Amino acid sequence: MEIRSGLTLQEKLHILADAAKYDVACTSSGVDRRGREGYLGNSVAAGICHSFAADGRCISLLKILLTNHCIYDCKYCLNRVSNDTLRAAFTPREVCELTVEFYKRNYIEGLFLSSGVWKSPAYTMERICEALYLLRNEYRFNGYIHVKAIPGAPDELLAAAGYLADRMSVNLELPTGESLRKLAPNKTHKAILRPMRMVSDTIAEHRLAIGKSAQMERSRSTQRLGGGIFSGAGGRIGERADQSGFVGDARPLKAQMPAEDLVVRGSQPVNAGRESFSLPAGLRRRDLQRPFVPAGQSTQMIIGATPETDYHLLKTTQHLYQTYDLKRVFFSAYVPLNEDSALPALGTPPPLLREHRLYQADWLLRFYGFHADELLSEERPDFNELLDPKCDWALRHLELFPVEINSADYSTILRIPGIGPKSALRIVQSRRYGKLDFPHLKKMGVVLKRAHYFITCGGRMMYPTPIEERYIARQLIGVNEKENWQIRHGSKTGFRQLSLFEDFQLGA
Amino acid sequence: MTVFTCEDTFEAMMTCIYDAWASRLGHDNLRLQLEPVWQQGLFCTYVHVDADFSKAAKVVRSIQRKISYEAYRQVFLAAMSFEPDRLDAIYRFLVLGFASGRKLTQMMSRPEVVWIFELSRKANTEANYFREFTRFSQVGQVYVAHIEPKCNVTAISAAHFADRMPSEHWMMIDDNRQIAAVHPKDQAYYMTRLTGEELKQLRKTEEEEDIYTDLWREFFESIAIEARRNSECQRNNMPLWYRKHATEFQRRARQ
Ligand code: SF4
Numbered sequence: 001m002e003i004r005s006g007l008t009l010q011e012k013l014h015i016l017a018d019a020a021k022y023d024v025a026c027t028s029s030g031v032d033r034r035g036r037e038g039y040l041g042n043s044v045a046a047g048i049c050h051s052f053a054a055d056g057r058c059i060s061l062l063k064i065l066l067t068n069h070c071i072y073d074c075k076y077c078l079n080r081v082s083n084d085t086l087r088a089a090f091t092p093r094e095v096c097e098l099t100v101e102f103y104k105r106n107y108i109e110g111l112f113l114s115s116g117v118w119k120s121p122a123y124t125m126e127r128i129c130e131a132l133y134l135l136r137n138e139y140r141f142n143g144y145i146h147v148k149a150i151p152g153a154p155d156e157l158l159a160a161a162g163y164l165a166d167r168m169s170v171n172l173e174l175p176t177g178e179s180l181r182k183l184a185p186n187k188t189h190k191a192i193l194r195p196m197r198m199v200s201d202t203i204a205e206h207r208l209a210i211g212k213s214a215q216m217e218r219s220r221s222t223q224r225l226g227g228g229i230f231s232g233a234g235g236r237i238g239e240r241a242d243q244s245g246f247v248g249d250a251r252p253l254k255a256q257m258p259a260e261d262l263v264v265r266g267s268q269p270v271n272a273g274r275e276s277f278s279l280p281a282g283l284r285r286r287d288l289q290r291p292f293v294p295a296g297q298s299t300q301m302i303i304g305a306t307p308e309t310d311y312h313l314l315k316t317t318q319h320l321y322q323t324y325d326l327k328r329v330f331f332s333a334y335v336p337l338n339e340d341s342a343l344p345a346l347g348t349p350p351p352l353l354r355e356h357r358l359y360q361a362d363w364l365l366r367f368y369g370f371h372a373d374e375l376l377s378e379e380r381p382d383f384n385e386l387l388d389p390k391c392d393w394a395l396r397h398l399e400l401f402p403v404e405i406n407s408a409d410y411s412t413i414l415r416i417p418g419i420g421p422k423s424a425l426r427i428v429q430s431r432r433y434g435k436l437d438f439p440h441l442k443k444m445g446v447v448l449k450r451a452h453y454f455i456t457c458g459g460r461m462m463y464p465t466p467i468e469e470r471y472i473a474r475q476l477i478g479v480n481e482k483e484n485w486q487i488r489h490g491s492k493t494g495f496r497q498l499s500l501f502e503d504f505q506l507g508a
Numbered sequence: 509m510t511v512f513t514c515e516d517t518f519e520a521m522m523t524c525i526y527d528a529w530a531s532r533l534g535h536d537n538l539r540l541q542l543e544p545v546w547q548q549g550l551f552c553t554y555v556h557v558d559a560d561f562s563k564a565a566k567v568v569r570s571i572q573r574k575i576s577y578e579a580y581r582q583v584f585l586a587a588m589s590f591e592p593d594r595l596d597a598i599y600r601f602l603v604l605g606f607a608s609g610r611k612l613t614q615m616m617s618r619p620e621v622v623w624i625f626e627l628s629r630k631a632n633t634e635a636n637y638f639r640e641f642t643r644f645s646q647v648g649q650v651y652v653a654h655i656e657p658k659c660n661v662t663a664i665s666a667a668h669f670a671d672r673m674p675s676e677h678w679m680m681i682d683d684n685r686q687i688a689a690v691h692p693k694d695q696a697y698y699m700t701r702l703t704g705e706e707l708k709q710l711r712k713t714e715e716e717e718d719i720y721t722d723l724w725r726e727f728f729e730s731i732a733i734e735a736r737r738n739s740e741c742q743r744n745n746m747p748l749w750y751r752k753h754a755t756e757f758q759r760r761a762r763q
Contacts, residue, residue, distance in 0.1 A: 009719075010726050017730040035671040037694055042672045050640050051756055053732035056741025063731060101720045102727075104651055104676060105644045106669075107755070143672075335735045350735055426616060434617030443622045 007088050013098070015088045019068040019079055020114055023171070023300060024332045028060045028109035028144040030295030031166050041103060041110070041143030043166065043295075048109050061112040061146060062102055066090055066127055070116030072186040074173075075340045076305055079116045083338065089118070092131035096139045103143055110144030110166075111135070117150060125153035125161065132164040144295070149199065151191040158195055159292075162202060167295040167327070170196045175316040179306035182342055193324075199297050200324045206292040216296050216325050219367055219421065225411050228369040229318050296327030303358065304351040305334040305343055309381035314361055314372040321365065331358045357383035364389055367421050368414050386477045391417045394454055395473055401454040402461060405441065406431050417476070418450030438462050449479055510538045513545055514557045514595075516660075518587050521595050522564035524557040528599065535603050540595045575605040578613050585628035585635075588660040597623050635661040639668050641750045644678060645716040651678040652713040654753050662689050663699055670697050681710055714753065721755050728756040 007015075029047030049058040067089035068079040078085060090098075099111045113131065118124045128147060135141045147165040149158050162168055170192055174180045177189045204214040218230050225231075299320060301313060317329045333350035336343060361383065364370040368390070375389050376382070384392045394401065394417050403412055405427060413424045423445040427436065430444070437457045442448055452462040453472045465472070512528045514520040521542075528538055539552075548554065571580045583598050591597065601624040605612040615621045634657055642665065644651035651673070655662065662682045666689030669678065674694065681688045686707055691697035702710070751757040 010723060013723055013726050014730050017727050021731050021733055035674045037674045039675065040673060044639075044668075048640055051728065051754065052742045052745040053728065054739060054742055055732045055734075055736035056738040056745060057732075057736070058745065059728070059731060062727065098723065102724060104673065105646070105720060105724070105755070106642050106653070107724050333736075335733060352736065426614075429614040430616035433611060433615040436617060440617050440622075443626070444616055 009094060009098075012088045012090055012094070013064070015086055016065045016068060016090060017063065019116075020063045020065045020112075022077075022332060022335065022337075023063065023112075023114055023148075024057075024330045025146065025169060025298055025300060025328065026058060026060045026063060026112065027328070028146075030327055031144070033142065033294075036142055039140045039142040040100060041141055043110075043142075043144050050106065050108055060109050061144065062099055062108045062110070063112040064090070064095070064098075064114075066095065066113060066115035066124070066131065067118045068116050069118045071119065072117050072184070074184040074187070075338060075342055076183055076302060076334065078337050080338070090131075092127065092134050095131045096135045096141070099135060099143075100139050100141060103141070110141075110146070112146040114148040115150065121150045121152035122154055122157065125150045125157040129157055129160045129164070132161060136164050146295075149195045151187070151195055153195075155198065158198065159202070162199060162293045163290050165293060167298060168199050168293050169298040169300070170199075171300045172196075172316075172320070173300070173302055174306055175301055175308050175313055176306070179308065183305065196297065196299065196324050196326075199293060200326075203293050203296065204325070210291070216327055222367060222369070224425075225369040225414070227411060229321055229365050229371055297324065298326055298328040298330060300330040300332055302334050303331050303355050309376075310354070310358065310361075310383050311372070311376040311378065311381035313358060314365075314376055317358075317362060318365055318372040329362060331355050331362075353385065354383070357389060361389045364393075369411055370415075387473070387480055388417075390415075391450065391476050391480065395469055395476070398467055398469055398472075401467060402456045403454060404456050404459065405436055406458060416451055416454045418447035418452075418454075420445070450476065509549065509552045511545075511549070511552050511554050512538060512540045512557055513543050513554060514540075514559070515543050517559060518584065519561060519564045520557065520559035521587050521598070522567040523560045524595065525599055525602065526560075526563040526567050527555070527557045535599075540599045542592065542595050571602065571605070574609065575602075575612050576610050579605055582613060582624050582628040585631040585664075586624045588635075588664065589627040589631040590658050590660075591627055594627055597627065631659040631661060631664075634659045635664040637750060638662075638665040641746070641754055642669075642680065643753055643755045645713055645721070645755075646718060647713045647716050649677050651676055652710065652716075653678070653680045654683050654711070654714050655680060656683050656752065660685060662687060665689075666691065666697050666699075681707070683707070683711070725756055 027047045028043065029045060031043050032045040033043040035042040047060060049060050051059040053059055065079075067087070068085070069087050069089060070077075070079045071081055073080045073082050095111070095113065099108070102108045103110070113128060115124050115128060118127065128150070132145060132147060135145070144167075145165040146167040146169065147161050149161065149168050149170045151170060172189070172192055173184060173187065180187055180189060203216070207216075208214050215230070222228055222230060301316070303313070313331070320326050320329055333352050333355040334344065335350045336346045336348050339346055361370075361372075361375055364375065365372065370393070375393060383389055387395070394415070400412075401416075403416055405413070410424055410428050413419060413427055414421060419427075423441075426444040427441070427446075430436065430440070435458055438448065438452070441451070441455075441457070448462065453465055453467075453475065455461070510531070510533055512524050512531075514524040524540055528540055531538065543556070545554065568580065571583060579601075583601065586594055586598055586601075597620070600620045601612075604615075604618060604620045608615065612621065613625070616625070638655055638657055638661055642653045642655055644653045655665075660682070662680055662685070666680050669680065669689075670691055673691070677691065677693045679688050679690045681702065686702045686704075688700055688702055688710075689697050690700055746754075
């Protein structure tokens, strides 16, 4: 390992932004918080994107590692201990200054702080907490913070981070324990899921304490639907049976917070019986009164480095939403960075179209009331390359179509290709005041080139079309083709979070 | 046909609506138009209306009370759009609105409603763009931003920044309309017109560079994944038009 001291701030930023970019989460969404006099920053629930990098991905947060020093050896990662690479670390103050100065110039919505495992999980988490503490208190930063929870760090430190940040994430990395063993020998699902469980229970407990429901709010369309993956589970998240063999042995973090005076004593070591660690100096009761991870938890899985099917990935995704009440599950198309026999060869193109299909399906779970088993099965374990998952589903269920726009219920309308939650809502609201026809639908944001095969207005289809699978499939593949080609070949509209907004008409 | 005209400010537009309504000429016998009026119709009488705060306030209150807050929001945004006929469109929307009340904004089968819905959506989308792509440079104690929006969104976007940076001095300048939102530290922001000379002075602020403009460009370059390079996707997401004032797309001025 090469260690050079005296790196400039610019050199550090180069190294530590470069090392952070394979974590795909970059949203600043999930929490509305007004600004306050004397402080810097606010937060907008929908999230705000500030720029787009050369790969077309949105830049919303200052996404950096605290350090790329790491004692672990994950095969897929640039920072693994066995790589000979230039190492750097920010001081907590450098992190704060970059965040605040970038923020004032409106470059970013906040900070996404992750890190390699530096010396030990406890040591790393302690440094992270120190930076967040400074940022919130001395720099009076009131904007968005997403922080990585380092599995294996003491609960008190994880809790402290949760009270200082808006979102926390622990990456599941790979959907099966077997793949994880193969590629990340220092990690186990048990170790990853324990903090995930604790954070989710603590969020639920905190929400109950302030009079909200235990479960995170979902979109308006999901509330309206009633039948999706978030309903019917019932009860408190923490009490739900865990069917997959995922561990659930953790207590909520709050219960494990040290008593007040212990906290105030600050950076003196607190012996929790495992190892010594310190809480950020001066962490006060006030900090513990901030909402705990108000923007919820997220995670990420790597796509294409291991043999799991789309079905497996989507089932895992659904399970994570239901069991851990995650706000988002992200997918990261694997980009080969290391030469390793256990991994795809260097130069293998990242599976971008597959990643895109998974995101589309993820939206169908979260906003459209679909379940994983409706979209894929053991027999059909992978997504159709040519058609998006919603069109694909509709074609396999032609017996349900065409749907009459002037009378069908909301959940039925939402399942029509080319119609998203917003336009579906507009349809059911406005048809009370007059019969709707195709031109009205167009104005309401319905994508007729997809939808018209599946709907009637006043008993009439837009064109005389046979409701016949092969015919419609051919037509829709034509509509999909351009987009598919563009995603694969990196032209025009590749994957981006915003394009999902448009495709699904969730935007304004 | 009588044509009521007024200058392009929200207060004047609301006053114009008030006077047109109060004229009792019948909605079909009148039109509303923003100044400057380039071509005068042959058989039209033109009536210029000056902004009047109390009349404008009455209209605003009636929209909120007798129709809905949502209708008011749409009217305001539509008034900020750049559609030349927006004033008359708003008038038609309100004629229908005062007859039908709360349900107005949901009556999407009516062209008056769809029209305002679309205009307001356009202005809103653009206001959101400027929450994202506006860049401030630090000039002494003040953070200064230059924008060139198509819709008149400076005041709307400034409200966002007032909440975001309540305890900083900053200003946002619409270079084309020559107006600015000015926000002194810990105070409310206000809108002001800029003289040509002021604008010329302020324009230079964009060339202001410091260590953070360089660090930002460094970050911007480092965060892209080479194997996913996709400049057309980047262009679709962030049209060239919005990049003009974005630090990360400006070449370093001094090197
Ligand atoms: S823990 Fe693994 S994935 Fe994380 S930085 Fe270290 S080697 Fe990379």
